[in-house]
Amino acid sequence: MNKNLLIELFVEELPPKALKKLGEAFSAVLVDSLKAQGLVGEGAQATAIATPRRLGLHLTNVAPKAADRAVQQKLMPVAVALTAEGQATPALLKKLASIGADASVLPQLKRLPDGKAEALFLDQLVPGATLAEGLQKALDESLAKLPIPKVMTYQLKDGWTDVKFVRPAHGIVALHGAELVAVSALGLQSGRTTRGHRFEASAPELTIESADSYAAQMREQGAVIAGFAERRAEIARQLQAAAAKEGLKPIEDEALLDEVTALVERPNVLTCQFEPEFLAVPQECLILTMKANQKYFPLLDAAGKLTHKFLVVSAISPADASAVIEGNERVVRPRLADAKFFFDQDRKKTLADRVPGLAKVVYHGKLGTQGERVERVRAIARAIAGLLGGGALTEQADQAALLAKSDLLTDMVGEFPELQGIMGGYYARHDGLSEAVALAVEDHYKPRFAGDELPRNEVGLVVALADKLETLVGLFGIGQLPTGDKDPFALRRHALGLVRMLSERAPTLALDALIEAAVPAFGALIQNPAGPLADFVFDRLSGSLREQGYSAQEVDAVLALRPQRLADVAARLTAVRAFAALPEAAALAAANKRIGNILKKSEEPVQAQINEALLVEPGEQHLAAALTNAKPIADGLFHNGEYAASLRELAVLKAPVDAFFDGVMVNAEDPALRANRLGLLKTLHEAMNRVAELARLAS
Incomplete structure (x- = not known):
């Protein structure tokens, strides 16, 4: 009879940042293995x-x-298994013995085709695995495949046997319904006893009655919420409830919630507070120190501003929680005092005063110091600002680029590297710089990750583009390219950030022009990497578009033309999708593929020119006339950015194109006629492939 199964491995405290992944992997491999062995029923x-x-x-x-x-x-080929008289050979008898059979099964063997020869086959009924056998195999597989961040070596109670595992293990529970399943692992034999909460369990050991009583027994007797997802949901519920009592909201941080879930077995959320005068420190500093160092949840008001209250997820639930609250408030105070000290000390020196110090900070062995890098970013920023109009933008971008890296030398960023850029913005305002420059200093690392916001003003956009281009051009220029999954300088992320900024905020900037504008800043330090770098950026763009739901055909058709204004790509993709839905699309895509092949095979260069006097066949006359009518309209729509309408206008060419290929011999014997027909096809090909390379849509 099918019953529910429980398996629990009791260990010493597991690494909290790895617990969620460990739990998911442990259960997933167990389930997959048991299913593969036929031990798990439907649903x-x-x-x-x-x-x-x-x-x-x-x-x-x-x-x-x-x-x-x-x-x-399958046993073996007939030629090996049987003698000429049809008797079993020693090789066959040995094979049968190896699978637990003997000569008595010879009449049951079947001769079946096996490639060009015949082989002998034996039909057998293989007994299904027992649960004990199957669970043992599944447990061994699961432990072998656990994504353990760092293995520990420890000794068993015998004092001699070494075991390697993420943490020392002390017990295994394995129950099928109420029945014990005999398995072993890590030097332990399965039983039905485990331990609950380290301090609040009702007894030192718990005897689990059945697989289905486990969760309730752990909660009621062991003071443990065993399921990770259930415990996480309970923490989230308590956080919201505690915050609502204060009229506030907890900061949202999924990674912090996962980590705290991995730190407690039964959560108890408590409200604490610190002295309001600490709020004079930038809230990013206070939030980071509370989250990173103490695993606290800061509380925000309705406007998203930090308050002096925070939430603690305690692992114990005493009747009087005042001592726990006071302890956490006492612990956080020196952390906040350190942040305030760093902030006060940093403001005693301006960002501009820190710039010379960047000359002592190594950036890269082949690309010099951070000071040299700053000068390159400044040069690139000035070039980009010039492409966007120059004037005041160039001056502000130059100033922001000069100061953007200065906060790397501050105490606050030294303690919390995650705040680089953010603190630069605060210090720029303290130094009396304009808000445009302060925002640019703060935003120049953006977007830092997928989905991050873009720089908030044009100065920030220019400096952020310059910063990412300096990294990409410099490292590509010295051959420091990503390989496989290794990307120590996050060049893939920089390329995606470049793509997003050009696509969403800089419609007039061309990719190749930007790369060429950045290269001179390096002088003789690098080889010009324009070609490989452009390929890399388009490859990142291609992957991003496919993740957004565009088909491989659509993306390849558009990016085959390497459109330099990346802001146009989305409109081109929309146009291609609309074109593909037209009844004429398939035939025109196939015709474009055919035309492309014809032009490639031409032994002489083909010019997109048509001599009407040489149009002698009706098919080529009609195609030339239709093209003459449609092309100017389609070109006008293309130049206005109306890509879908441009392709729609060209769809009328289907009938004349079909008629041309049905009635006209392109490779005519007369060289003049042949060149003119190729010129007609070249003109048609160029007209139809301005939005995308339509041949890529051909199936």
Whole structure:
């Protein structure tokens, strides 16, 4: 009879940042292995168990034994298995013995085709695995495949045997319904006893009655919420409830929520506070120190401004929580005092005064110091600002680029590198610089990651483009390209940031022109990487567009033309999708492919020119006339950015194109006629492939 299965591995405190992944991997491999062995019934539900001191799985509808399976086993070729008289050879008898059979099965063997020859096959009924056998195999696989960040070596109680695992393990529970399943791992034998909360369990050990009683027993007797997802949801609920009592909201941080879930077995959210005078420090500093160092949840008001209250997820639930609250308030105070000290000290020196110090900070062995890098970013920023109009923009971009890296030398950024740029903005305002420059200093790293916001003003956009271009051009120029999954300088992320800024905020800037504008800043330090770098950027763009839902055909058709204004790409893709839906699309795509092949095979260069006097066949006359009528209209629509309308206008050419190929011999014997027909096709090809390379849409 199918019953529910429980397996729990009890261990010492697991690394919190890895717990979620460990729990998911442990349960997933168990489930997959048990299913592969035929031990799991239809519609089975799996619940992963992961707390600071346990990994496990609750799985419904598990069979005590897998069904027997009929299998047909290939033995060996007939020529090897049987003598000329049809008797079994020693090789066949040895093979049978190896699979637990003997000569008595010879009448059951089947001769079946096997390629060009025949082979002998034996039909067997293979007994299904018992749950104990299957679970042992699944457990061994799961432990072998765990993504352990760092392995520990420890000794068993015998004092001699070494075991390697993420943390020392002390017990295994394995129950099928109420029945014990005998398995072993890490030097331990399975039983039905485990331990609950380190301080609040009702007894030192808990005896689990059945797989289905586990969750309730752990909660009621063990003071543990065993399921990671359930415990996470409970923490989120308590955070919202505690914040609502104060009329505030907790900061949203999924990674912090995961980490805190991995630190407690039964959460108890408490409200604490610190002295309001610390709020004079930029809230990013206070929030970061509370989250990173203490795992606290700062509370924000309705406007998103930090308040002097915060939430703690405690691992204990005493009747009087005042001591816990006071302890957390006492611990956070020196952290906030350090942040205030750093902020006060940093403001004693201006950003401009820190610039010379960047000459002592190494950026890259082949590309010099941060000071030299700043000068390159300034030069590139001035060039980009010139492309956008120059004037005041050039002056502000130059000033922001000069100061953007200065906060790397501040105490605050030294303590919290995540605040680089952000603190520069605060210090720029303190130094009396314009808001445009302060925002640019703050935003010049943006976008820092996928989905991050872009720079908020034009000065910030220019400096952010210059900063990313300096990194990309410099590292490509010295051959420091990403390889496989290794990308130590985050060049893929820089390229995607460049793509986003050009696509969403800089419609007039051309990619090749930007790269060429950046190269002179390096002088003789690098080789010009324009070609490989452009390929890299378009490759990143291609991947991004496919992730957004565009088909490979659509993306390839548009990017084959290497459109330099990336802001046009979305409109071109929309146009291609609309064109592909037209009844004429398939025939025109195929015709474009055919035309492209014809032009490639031409032995002489083909000019997109038509001599009407040489149009002698009706098919070429009609095509030339239709093209003459449609092309000016399509070109006008293309220049106005109306790409879909431009392609729609050219769809009328289907009938004359079909008629041309049906009635006209392109490779005429007369060289003049042949050249003119090729010129007609070249003119048609150029007209139809301005938005995208339509041949890529041909199936």
